[in-house]
Amino acid sequence: MSYPTHMSKSILRVEASRATRLHESFPMMLPDEKQSILQEFHPDYRVEGMREIRVGASKGQRMPVELADLMEGASHLTSGLLDLEQIDYDTDVLIIGGGGAGSSAALLARENGAQVTMANKLRHGDANTMMAQGGIQAADKASDSPAIHYLDVFGGGHFCNDPDLVEALVKDAPSVIKWLEELGCMFDKEPDGTMTTIHGGGTSRKRMHSARDYSGAEIMRTLRDEVRSYPDEITVLEFSPAIELIMDDKGQVAGAILQNIETGEHLVVRAKCTILATGGSGRLHYQGYPTTNHYGATGDGLVLAYRVGARLALLDTMQYHPTGAAYPEQIVGLLVTEKVRGLGAQVCNVDGLQFVYPRETRDVESSAIIRECNERDRGVPTPSGMTGVWLDSPMIDILHGSGTTEKALPAMVRQFGRFGIDMAKEPILVYPTLHYQNGGLRLRPDGSTDIPNLFAAGEISGGVHGRNRLMGNSLLEITVFGRRAGAAAALRAREISLGRLTLSHLDSWDRELAGVGIEDAVKSPVFLPDYRRQLR
Numbered sequence: 186m187s188y189p190t191h192m193s194k195s196i197l198r199v200e201a202s203r204a205t206r207l208h209e210s211f212p213m214m215l216p217d218e219k220q221s222i223l224q225e226f227h228p229d230y231r232v233e234g235m236r237e238i239r240v241g242a243s244k245g246q247r248m249p250v251e252l253a254d255l256m257e258g259a260s261h262l263t264s265g266l267l268d269l270e271q272i273d274y275d276t277d278v279l280i281i282g283g284g285g286a287g288s289s290a291a292l293l294a295r296e297n298g299a300q301v302t303m304a305n306k307l308r309h310g311d312a313n314t315m316m317a318q319g320g321i322q323a324a325d326k327a328s329d330s331p332a333i334h335y336l337d338v339f340g341g342g343h344f345c346n347d348p349d350l351v352e353a354l355v356k357d358a359p360s361v362i363k364w365l366e367e368l369g370c371m372f373d374k375e376p377d378g379t380m381t382t383i384h385g386g387g388t389s390r391k392r393m394h395s396a397r398d399y400s401g402a403e404i405m406r407t408l409r410d411e412v413r414s415y416p417d418e419i420t421v422l423e424f425s426p427a428i429e430l431i432m433d434d435k436g437q438v439a440g441a442i443l444q445n446i447e448t449g450e451h452l453v454v455r456a457k458c459t460i461l462a463t464g465g466s467g468r469l470h471y472q473g474y475p476t477t478n479h480y481g482a483t484g485d486g487l488v489l490a491y492r493v494g495a496r497l498a499l500l501d502t503m504q505y506h507p508t509g510a511a512y513p514e515q516i517v518g519l520l521v522t523e524k525v526r527g528l529g530a531q532v533c534n535v536d537g538l539q540f541v542y543p544r545e546t547r548d549v550e551s552s553a554i555i556r557e558c559n560e561r562d563r564g565v566p567t568p569s570g571m572t573g574v575w576l577d578s579p580m581i582d583i584l585h586g587s588g589t590t591e592k593a594l595p596a597m598v599r600q601f602g603r604f605g606i607d608m609a610k611e612p613i614l615v616y617p618t619l620h621y622q623n624g625g626l627r628l629r630p631d632g633s634t635d636i637p638n639l640f641a642a643g644e645i646s647g648g649v650h651g652r653n654r655l656m657g658n659s660l661l662e663i664t665v666f667g668r669r670a671g672a673a674a675a676l677r678a679r680e681i682s683l684g685r686l687t688l689s690h691l692d693s694w695d696r697e698l699a700g701v702g703i704e705d706a707v708k709s710p711v712f713l714p715d716y717r718r719q720l721r
């Protein structure tokens with residue numbers, strides 16, 4: 186038996202209600218209900234979880250306290266101690282972070298004639314992109330259009346999105362799918378060769394393209410292979426995180442200092458243009474939440490960009506995915522893809538009853554689960570003291586035919602099968618998990634920021650998703666804006682002449698910290714999470 190007795194008893198209730206539930210769907214919430222459940226239960230609305238940042242270009246903006254502490258942090262470096270005349274790499278375009286956004290940028294920068302250097306904190310492809318499961322949105326079917334996609338993105342983002350960024354996102358989407366396919370990405374197809382597309386939360390059309398539930402791995406494999414096939418034009422450095430941006434005496438960003446993780450050696454990279462593609466910050470575990478994110482997701486690029494004066498947008502909004510694994514303990518926080526609900530699995534409480542429409546937007550769905558477990562006390566307790574609700578995964582085979590779960594969700598089947606849980610026959614237990622950084626650096630549709638020669642793409646950016654990203658729009662964002670930033674940076678690099686390199690912005694930063702009385706600033710970025718047990 187894979188579940189303890191008290192959980193198995195609750196499963197019997199889920200099974201008992203299944204025949205009725207197959208023919209009934211819980212109603213969607215009305216706009217007022219959504220707003221009120223968000224305010225009461227979504228972690229973003231917990232007052233003590235956020236605070237205003239006291240320094241920098243976006244002083245006064247709210248963000249999670251854990252992130253604010255790092256943004257107000259001090260550099261690991263001191264200006265003047267490094268010899269910036271000793272240049273280790275001289276390049277047209279430096280890309281910091283080689284997930285999907287960075288790799289797309291590298292390809293387009295190369296295509297536009299630039300010599301590219303890509304710095305990776307860990308290995309090339311150790312990234313959130315690699316872990317993405319469900320799919321990528323694009324309105325490329327006759328029943329759909331970029332205009333309808335645009336409206337869905339806006340509605341999902343609570344109408345706080347940057348309209349120009351959304352326009353770029355939805356208009357480029359069909360050509361991005363074509364580009365990925367031409368590079369070798371194997372999307373799921375129907376017997377007649379057309380792309381298989383399904384729904385995701387908040388989508389009004391079936392526009393989710395996927396490669397089973399390994400969509401991110403398939404996209405990352407394709408992009409990484411392509412990048413690695415141009416070794417003369419794209420230099421890939423691994424285990425070498427950027428620890429500070431370099432400026433020149435004309436006030437332009439002019440590269441970065443990297444640090445070799447193994448030797449501790451500092452490397453000076455001079456670059457005409459720099460693209461930040463360092464992804465998100467789930468490993469900062471806001472409000473103690475577990476996360477779906479990869480080990481290197483610690484918000485480094487935000488910290489570096491903020492110190493050179495970049496502006497921020499919407500960092501007071503994080504995405505908590507409604508269905509993180511809540512049992513067994515070994516996989517707590519790992520993602521249960523939205524595709525499980527997309528294929529028809531309903532969400533049920535300890536009594537086997539539905540309490541929320543299964544395809545509400547993620548923030549609303551998460552809030553409903555938190556309410557069910559915490560306020561209504563209708564969650565299922567786990568042996569380690571968590572609570573969760575059931576995702577009735579056996580409905581998938583019942584609705585779509587035996588073997589569908591195995592075929593459409595092989596990664597999920599394996600994730601639970603390792604612990605003796607057959608999700609095609611038994612429901613799985615879930616609870617919200619920290620998943621995505623909705624906000625980030627402000628950017629223009631070509632990926633440029635306010636700071637000369639500094640570009641950004643991917644999860645590090647803020648604005649395109651407003652206050653809530655819809656499933657499948659991030660894999661889209663990283664390719665759309667990675668490509669745009671790569672092309673724009675390469676073109677810009679042709680026009681630039683750099684001045685003398687300097688880290689003097691660190692002195693100004695230290696003065697600003699001192700000016701508001703921050704004396705004991707933590708050193709940031711942190712690069713990796715610290716999971717060492719604190720012994721007293």
Ligand SMILES: Cc1cc2nc3c(=O)[nH]c(=O)nc-3n(C[C@H](O)[C@H](O)[C@H](O)COP(=O)(O)OP(=O)(O)OC[C@H]3O[C@@H](n4cnc5c(N)ncnc54)[C@H](O)[C@@H]3O)c2cc1C
Pocket residue numbers: 281282283284285286287304305306307308310311312313314315316317318319320321322400401425426427428462463464465477478479481482483485486520620621642643644645656657658659660661663710
């Ligand atoms: C489990 C999971 C499932 C998901 N499923 C989907 C999905 O189905 N559809 C969808 O659209 N989105 C999905 N997402 C979101 C999406 O995958 C990510 O938002 C997106 O891939 C981020 O891409 P990126 O290139 O911006 O960042 P990443 O892919 O995270 O790449 C950033 C890279 O930068 C590196 N880096 C960080 N700091 C530094 C530094 N200081 N110096 C050098 N390198 C650095 C990191 O190590 C990493 O390699 C999912 C995310 C997760 C975690």
